[in-house]
Amino acid sequence: MQIVGELINASRKKVREDIRDKNTEKIVQVARDQHEAGADFIDVNAGIFVGKEADYVKWLVQTVQENVDTPCCIDSPDPKVIEEAVKVHKGIPMMNSISLESERYENMISVVKGTDMKIIALCMSDEGMPHTKDARMKIADKLVNGLVKNNVDIGNIYLDPLVQPIGSGDTLGMEFLNTIETIHHEYEGVHTICGLSNISYGIPKRQFANQAFMIMAITKGLDSAIMNPLDKKMMASIIVAEMLAGKDEFCSNYMNAYREGLLGD
Amino acid sequence: MQIVGELINASRKKVREDIRDKNTEKIVQVARDQHEAGADFIDVNAGIFVGKEADYVKWLVQTVQENVDTPCCIDSPDPKVIEEAVKVHKGIPMMNSISLESERYENMISVVKGTDMKIIALCMSDEGMPHTKDARMKIADKLVNGLVKNNVDIGNIYLDPLVQPIGSGDTLGMEFLNTIETIHHEYEGVHTICGLSNISYGIPKRQFANQAFMIMAITKGLDSAIMNPLDKKMMASIIVAEMLAGKDEFCSNYMNAYREGLLGD
Numbered sequence: 386m387q388i389v390g391e392l393i394n395a396s397r398k399k400v401r402e403d404i405r406d407k408n409t410e411k412i413v414q415v416a417r418d419q420h421e422a423g424a425d426f427i428d429v430n431a432g433i434f435v436g437k438e439a440d441y442v443k444w445l446v447q448t449v450q451e452n453v454d455t456p457c458c459i460d461s462p463d464p465k466v467i468e469e470a471v472k473v474h475k476g477i478p479m480m481n482s483i484s485l486e487s488e489r490y491e492n493m494i495s496v497v498k499g500t501d502m503k504i505i506a507l508c509m510s511d512e513g514m515p516h517t518k519d520a521r522m523k524i525a526d527k528l529v530n531g532l533v534k535n536n537v538d539i540g541n542i543y544l545d546p547l548v549q550p551i552g553s554g555d556t557l558g559m560e561f562l563n564t565i566e567t568i569h570h571e572y573e574g575v576h577t578i579c580g581l582s583n584i585s586y587g588i589p590k591r592q593f594a595n596q597a598f599m600i601m602a603i604t605k606g607l608d609s610a611i612m613n614p615l616d617k618k619m620m621a622s623i624i625v626a627e628m629l630a631g632k633d634e635f636c637s638n639y640m641n642a643y644r645e646g647l648l649g650d
Numbered sequence: 651m652q653i654v655g656e657l658i659n660a661s662r663k664k665v666r667e668d669i670r671d672k673n674t675e676k677i678v679q680v681a682r683d684q685h686e687a688g689a690d691f692i693d694v695n696a697g698i699f700v701g702k703e704a705d706y707v708k709w710l711v712q713t714v715q716e717n718v719d720t721p722c723c724i725d726s727p728d729p730k731v732i733e734e735a736v737k738v739h740k741g742i743p744m745m746n747s748i749s750l751e752s753e754r755y756e757n758m759i760s761v762v763k764g765t766d767m768k769i770i771a772l773c774m775s776d777e778g779m780p781h782t783k784d785a786r787m788k789i790a791d792k793l794v795n796g797l798v799k800n801n802v803d804i805g806n807i808y809l810d811p812l813v814q815p816i817g818s819g820d821t822l823g824m825e826f827l828n829t830i831e832t833i834h835h836e837y838e839g840v841h842t843i844c845g846l847s848n849i850s851y852g853i854p855k856r857q858f859a860n861q862a863f864m865i866m867a868i869t870k871g872l873d874s875a876i877m878n879p880l881d882k883k884m885m886a887s888i889i890v891a892e893m894l895a896g897k898d899e900f901c902s903n904y905m906n907a908y909r910e911g912l913l914g915d
Contacts, residue, residue, distance in 0.1 A: 551894055552901060558894040562869065584894065588901055589908045597890040600862050601869040604827065625862040629816055629823040629849065636817060636853055643854045 386623050386632075387426070387609040389458045389479065390419030391580065393445060394430040404431055404441050412445065413452040420453045422614035426479045426503075427453065429470075430460035439469045446470050446478075458505075458611075464492040471502070479503040481611075482545065483532075485510040485524050490531070498535035505543045505578055506532065508564070514547055516557065521546045521564045522571070529572050543578040543609055544568050550586035551594075558584060558598065562605045569606040578609035596622040603630055621648045651888050652691070652874040654723045654744065655684030656845065658710060659695040669696055669706050677710065678717040685718045687879035691744045691768075692718065694735075695725035704734045711735050711743075723770075723876075729757040736767070744768040746876075747810065748797075750775040750789050755796070763800035770808045770843055771797065773829070779812055781822065786811045786829045787836070794837055808843040808874055809833050816859075817852035823863065827870045834871040843874035861887040868895055886913045 392415050395401045403411040416427045427449050431441035438461060446457050458479035459470045467480050482505035483493040497504050506528040508521040515521045525544050532542055546564040549557045561584075565577050584598045585591035596619055599610070603626040614620060621642065628639040642648050657680050660666045668676040681692045692714050696706035703726060711722050723744035724735040732745050747770040748758035762769050771793040773786040780786045790809050797807055811829040814822045826849075830842050849863045850856035861884055864875070868891040877884060886907065893904040907913050 555896045555899055555901075557896075559896045588904065590890075590913045593886070593913060594890055594894065597865050597887065598894050600865045601891065601894060604866040604869045621858070622862065625855075625859055626866065629859065629863050629866060631820045631822075631824045634820055636820075639853065648855045648858060 386603070386607075386627060387576070387578075388424050388614050389426040389428050389481075389578070389609070389611040390416075390422075390424030390614050391428050391611050392419055392613060392615070393428060393449070394460070395433040395441070396430070401433060404434070404445065407444060407448075409448050409452075412448050416449045416453045416455070419614050420455050423620060424455065424614045426456050426458040428458040428460050428481065428611065432461055438463060439466045442466050442470045443473050446474050450475050458503075462489060464489075464496045467493070468496050471496075471500075477501055477503065479505065479543070481505040482507050483528070484508075485527055487511055494531065494535055497532070497537060499537075501538065501541060503541045503543060504532065504537060505545055508544065508546045514549070516549065516554070516560060518560050518563045518567060521560075522567055525564070525568055525572075529575060539572065539574045540576070542572075543576040544572075545578050545580075548579050548581050548583040548598075550588075551584055552587035558601070562601055565602055565607050566605040576609050577607050578611060579607065580611040582612075592616070592618065595619065599623060600626040603627060617647065618649060624648070651868070651872075651892060652841070652843075653689050653879050653888075654691040654693050654746075654843070654874070654876040655681075655687075655689030655879050656693050656876050657684055657878060657880070658693060658714070659725070660698040660706070661695070666698060669699070669710065672709060672713075674713050674717075677713050681714045681718045681720070684879050685720050688885060689720065689879045691721050691723040693723040693725050693746065693876065697726055703728060704731045707731050707735045708738050711739050715740050723768075727754060729754075729761045732758070733761050736761075736765075742766055742768065744770065744808070746770040747772050748793070749773075750792055752776055759796065759800055762797070762802060764802075766803065766806060768806045768808060769797065769802060770810055773809065773811045779814070781814065781819070781825060783825050783828045783832060786825075787832055790829070790833055790837075794840060804837065804839045805841075807837075808841040809837075810843050810845075813844050813846050813848040813863075815851035815853075816849055823849060823866070827866055830867055830872050831870040841874050842872050843876060844872065845876040847877075857881070857883065860884065864888060865891040868892060882912065883914060889913070 429445035431438050460481040484507040508524045551558045585594040624642045627633050694710035696703050725746040749772040773789045816823045850859040864887050889907045
């Protein structure tokens with residue numbers, strides 16, 4: 386499982402203040418904590434700062450990478466912000482995100498074409514957010530073909546089928562999960578990714594439901610997630626599910642986690 | 651999820667003593683506790699008492715059914731024991747189990763043919779226990795066809811693909827899970843069932859791994875289980891997984907469980 390640590394996001398009050406104050410120490414701490422907990426990429430998002438987003442995102446990338454040895458996931462709907470931030474990024478960044486919405490698609494394609502960036506592609510079009518597997522697959526197909534045609538390596542595509550709350554419809558969980566399975570079946574080498582906490586919107590015991598949904602998604606092939614790597618129960622859920630799904634040779638990652646006390650009481 | 655409560659089994663020391671002493675009060679208590687916790691069937695097994703098995707199993711069926719309004723799952727490899735116990739059983743029993751091992755198959759077919767018993771059929775043959783999905787499906791196919799040919803309703807067949815320890819091979823979990831999925835895809839109306847604790851044999855944090863594997867199996871379509879219904883964390887795992895898998899209309903079972911404090915801390 387490739388993990389994108391989601392905590393450096395200006396929509397979180399404390400982080401918003403730390404970004405506004407350019408508080409290096411605090412930002413580095415959040416980045417380091419996530420890296421040590423297992424994040425493969427550190428998401429950086431300053432979308433709330435209208436007009437100053439590019440400046441802040443560049444500062445975040447530099448601040449994170451000067452102190453923690455990890456690539457960033459540059460998180461913005463604005464292609465100019467991505468373009469600026471990539472210039473100061475060391476190594477290969479991830480970008481979050483392109484979608485099939487026409488304006489966003491056209492602008493983002495020109496930023497990512499021919500690059501070796503890792504690209505999160507949302508299954509969303511001008512018609513809005515799809516609810517069924519079939520509607521998602523139609524969008525996924527156009528995204529994968531469009532990106533490959535623009536010289537993006539298929540292994541750098543991370544499709545996000547977009548989780549919708551189970552409270553809005555009994556079938557929404559399985560439609561999402563079956564999309565994950567079908568993507569891996571149809572497009573060898575493509576990754577799937579999501580931020581899955583939306584599944585439990587409006588119901589109680591959200592973390593409990595989120596952990597179960599992560600286990601279900603891994604069963605269907607999910608191989609990447611945008612999440613809080615400091616959430617120990619979620620990390621334990623990933624470790625056990627990957628072991629049971631045959632992605633942990635000789636159960637060695639599971640055994641190490643057990644010895645380090647990471648599997649809970 | 652149809653739940654077969656597994657606790658009245660003479661291989662458990664305390665229960666063995668209660669059966670030997672024909673301690674009605676104790677046996678009824680174990681049956682009632684399981685029924686109240688959600689068991690749809692009460693498994694009765696006295697296999698350890700050689701020569702007296704039929705007598706004890708009949709006593710168990712009668713003792714359970716005189717006090718708790720629930721069918722039993724008559725659990726014996728001996729067709730004579732099943733035959734005897736069925737005679738004293740009220741309503742429709744489950745039987746555990748037939749397999750494709752020639753002697754057992756021939757003897758059990760004559761007991762179950764043309765009945766409306768619910769039949770657990772193990773994916774095991776004279777060649778032993780299969781390890782792959784394909785080997786299991788070959789056996790499953792013969793079992794389903796053989797039973798249907800002998801006038802067993804397809805909806806009364808409960809196929810058990812037999813869980814094997816993940817510690818014995820990284821792929822054994824997915825081979826089992828993919829069998830569950832394929833069975834539901836190939837044979838509409840057939841049920842799948844298992845006792846899944848074997849998955850965690852030899853590794854630490856067994857209950858944690860068992861809960862995750864239950865969630866994974868439900869994701870693939872598992873609709874019945876032989877288990878301890880007094881295991882609250884396992885029951886909570888089933889409730890959340892069924893809700894997320896679209897088997898809980900309006901999340902109402904999940905919401906009720908939450909209000910009753912059944913989803914844990």
